[in-house]
Each structure stands twice: as C-alpha cells, then as structure tokens.
Amino acid sequence: MHRPTFRQFQIFAAVARHCNFTRAAEELFLTQSSVSSQIKQLTDAIGHALLEQKGKTITLTSTGSRVLDLCDELDNAWGKFEVDMAKLTDPDSGDVTISCVNTTQYFFPRILGNFCKRYPRINVSFKVFNRQQVMERIMNNRDDFYIMDYISEELDVKAVPFVDNPLVIIAHPEHPLATEKNIALEKLEKETLLVRETGSGTRRETDMFFSTYNINIPSRMELGSSEAIKQGVLGGLGIGVLSQYAAALELQLGILIKLDVQGFPMLRKWNIAYPSWREITPAVRTFLDFLKNDGRAIAIQTLGEEQAVVSSVKKALNKKAPA
Numbered sequence: 672m673h674r675p676t677f678r679q680f681q682i683f684a685a686v687a688r689h690c691n692f693t694r695a696a697e698e699l700f701l702t703q704s705s706v707s708s709q710i711k712q713l714t715d716a717i718g719h720a721l722l723e724q725k726g727k728t729i730t731l732t733s734t735g736s737r738v739l740d741l742c743d744e745l746d747n748a749w750g751k752f753e754v755d756m757a758k759l760t761d762p763d764s765g766d767v768t769i770s771c772v773n774t775t776q777y778f779f780p781r782i783l784g785n786f787c788k789r790y791p792r793i794n795v796s797f798k799v800f801n802r803q804q805v806m807e808r809i810m811n812n813r814d815d816f817y818i819m820d821y822i823s824e825e826l827d828v829k830a831v832p833f834v835d836n837p838l839v840i841i842a843h844p845e846h847p848l849a850t851e852k853n854i855a856l857e858k859l860e861k862e863t864l865l866v867r868e869t870g871s872g873t874r875r876e877t878d879m880f881f882s883t884y885n886i887n888i889p890s891r892m893e894l895g896s897s898e899a900i901k902q903g904v905l906g907g908l909g910i911g912v913l914s915q916y917a918a919a920l921e922l923q924l925g926i927l928i929k930l931d932v933q934g935f936p937m938l939r940k941w942n943i944a945y946p947s948w949r950e951i952t953p954a955v956r957t958f959l960d961f962l963k964n965d966g967r968a969i970a971i972q973t974l975g976e977e978q979a980v981v982s983s984v985k986k987a988l989n990k991k992a993p994a
Contacts, residue, residue, distance in 0.1 A: 677745065679713040682706055683721065683735075684742040690729045713738075764792035765954025770808045771799050771818040772872060774897055775941065777916040778834070778973040779818060782966050786958065793954050803870050809944065815955045817944040820872035828944040833962050834970040837915045837936035838876060839929045841904050841922070846930070848910075854932045856886045863890040863909030865900045872939075873897075877912045880937055901927065912937075916973070941970075 685695035686706065696703045714721050721735035731739060771779055776799050783797055800808070805817055809826055822830040840859075848854055848862075867874040881888065892908060894900050897917035904911050904927060915936065921927040929935075943962050945951070951959070 673712075673716050675713050675716045677749075679709050679716075680738075680742045680745055682709045683713055683738060684746070686710060686722070686729070687731055687735065687739045687742075692729075763790055763954075763957065765952055766794045766796070767816070767955055767958045768796045768814040769798070769816045769818065770805050770814045771797065772802050772805055772820070773799055774820075774836075774873065774914045774917050775799070775818045777897075777914070777919065778970045781973045782962070782969045785965065785969050786961050789961070790957060793957065795958070801868075801870070802872055809946070812946060812949065815945060815949075815952075816958070818941060819944060820939055820941055821875055822942055822944055826944070827947055829947045830942040830944045831959075831963065832940040832942050833966045834941040835967075836939040836941050838873060838912055838939060839915045839918070839922075839936050840910055840912055840932050841901070841918050841927045842910045842930050843904055843907055844925060844928050846910065846928075848930055849928055852931050854930060856881075856884055856933055859910070859932065860886060860888055862888065863892060864888045865892050865894055865903045865909045865911035867897070867900065868893055868895050873912060873914060876937065876939055880934065884934070916970075919973070 682695065682699060682701070685698050686692060689695050689698070692703050692706050692710075696706045699706070710722070717734065717738065719734040720732050721738055723730050723732055779797070783795055787793070787795060802819065805819055806823070806826065808814055809817055809828060817828070820836055822828065842849060848858065866877060890909070892903065894903055897913050900911040900913055901918060901921060903909065905921075910930065915922070915929075918927055922929060943959065943966075945955075945959070
C-alpha cells in the first residue's frame with residue numbers, strides 16, 4: 672500500500688475535530704472536494720474505514736479513533752521538532768553539555784550559576800570526571816565543552832585559556848617549614864609529598880616541575896582526590912600540591928597554610944576545549960562567549976567569596992563566645 676502523507680493526517684484530524692467536511696475545508700483553506708479526496712486516499716492506504724456517516728452526522732470508526740491518536744502523536748512530534756530547530760538558531764535558548772575535571776568543581780558551579788541567571792532558557796548539563804574519563808568523552812564526542820588544565824596534542828580540539836590555575840604547596844600550620852620564607856626546593860626532598868593519581872593534570876604539572884629542577888622527592892603518597900590530599904595534610908601525613916581553588920576555604924580559615932617555596936605558586940591555566948570539527952550552535956556560542964568574557968572574573972570572585980564566608984564564620988563565633 673502507499674504510505675499516507677503527513678498532509679493527509681492533518682486533513683483527517685481536522686475532519687475528526689469538526690465532524691464536518693465543510694468546516695474542515697474552511698479551516699484548511701481547501702475545497703470540500705479536495706478534503707474528501709484526501710480522506711479517501713488515506714482510507715485506501717490504511718485499508719479500513721475511518722469515518723461513518725449517517726445523514727449529516729460523521730463519527731469515527733474504531734480504526735479512525737486509532738488514526739486520530741496517531742495524528743496527535745505526529746503533531747506533538749512535529750511541534751517538538753520545530754522547537755528543536757528553533758533552538759539551533761536562537762542564541763538565548765538550547766542545550767549545552769559540559770564535562771569538567773574534578774578540581775573545577777571548586778569554582779565552575781559559580782560560573783554556571785551566573786550564566787543560568789542571565790540565560791534561563793539555555794539548559795546546561797554539567798558533569799565532573801577524572802582527567803582520563805574527560806579525555807575518553809572528548810574522543811567519543813560526548814559533549815559540547817570540556818574544562819581542563821593540560822590539553823594533550825593528540826586531542827583534536829580547540830583550546831581557549833580563560834582562568835588562571837595557581838598550584839600551591841599546602842602544609843599543616845604546625846609544619847616545621849610553616850614560618851620559613853623563600854624555601855629552597857632542595858628542602859622538599861626530605862618531605863613526604865602527597866600527590867594526585869597518575870594521569871591527573873596536577874600530578875603531571877608537579878612531576879614536570881620537579882624534574883625540570885632536578886628535585887627528587889623519594890617519599891611520596893598517591894591519593895585519588897584533592898579532598899584526600901587536604902585530609903592527609905591535616906592528618907600530618909605530609910605536604911601536598913593542589914590548585915589554590917581546591918584549598919581556598921581551608922587556607923582562609925587557617926587550618927591549612929601555603930608554604931613559601933621557590934617557584935610557587937606554579938601558574939597554569941584552565942582551558943575551555945571543544946572539538947575543532949564540531950558544529951557550534953548559537954546556544955553553545957553564547958556559552959563560549961560568556962566564559963571568555965565573564966568566566967575569569969567570576970572565578971577570581973570565588974576566592975573572594977571564600978574570604979567573605981570566613982569573615983562571617985568568625986563573626987558568628989565571636990558573638991557566641993562568653994564575655
């Protein structure tokens with residue numbers, strides 16, 4: 672049988688709504704004979720009667736009722752398709768998917784919050800992974816954007832630096848080096864260094880830095896997250912290298928300190944990466960422009976907000992302290 676056309680379903684739906692060929696023809700700006708012809712062709716294509724007529728009264732057969740349900744499904748699907756197509760041309764609406772490495776969770780949600788307030792009709796999906804998982808998602812073309820520090824040359828992406836990522840050496844406030852200034856790198860060779868897992872961006876940068884200056888720190892403990900390193904340092908296991916964003920609150924509270932070591936902070940960059948060959952929709956372009964223009968300021972402001980949190984906590988504790 673010949674497959675029915677979308678137009679025939681539209682005409683049938685109009686006839687079914689009005690139960691009248693003349694009114695359906697008026698709604699569709701067609702002649703009554705054209706409507707009747709299209710309904711006949713649809714009936715022939717399906718092979719079952721769709722309408723029953725007794726005098727001037729038109730009713731649906733059981734098959735006609737099922738076809739009307741199909742018409743509603745087709746109309747809804749077409750409406751959704753039109754909305755999706757509109758999103759591809761509207762810079763203020765659409766979908767954006769982002770995968771980020773773990774450390775970005777300390778500042779990137781603030782950027783997203785500001786973006787979503789400005790562009791409430793753009794739906795953003797934000798997920799956090801380790802570096803290896805993000806690289807796999809890049810190679811499998813899973814997302815619109817990827818936020819990470821080091822970008823491997825083997826990845827077919829464009830990378831745009833947008834936020835400084837200072838790496839600092841953190842220690843317990845009672846560590847023997849806590850009060851020293853301009854600490855020579857050689858002094859670290861006697862310390863236990865808590866490091867991220869092999870493959871992380873922070874670990875890569877740390878290893879390259881110490882290798883460049885021929886610094887060998889034999890005592891190392893590998894931990895799988897920034898939180899684990901902070902807890903290890905607090906527990907007296909050793910010193911650690913972290914993004915300042917990851918330790919901002921603890922540093923402001925004074926429960927961790929930055930050691931004044933030569934060559935630190937080690938300044939690196941967070942990058943926005945996106946496939947060089949992938950089509951950029953207007954919504955994705957809007958997000959990219961927002962990161963370039965506002966992302967850095969909001970990230971820096973995050974560190975200031977941590978300081979404000981500390982001030983609020985201290986004020987609250989002072990009010991509760993006994994006279």
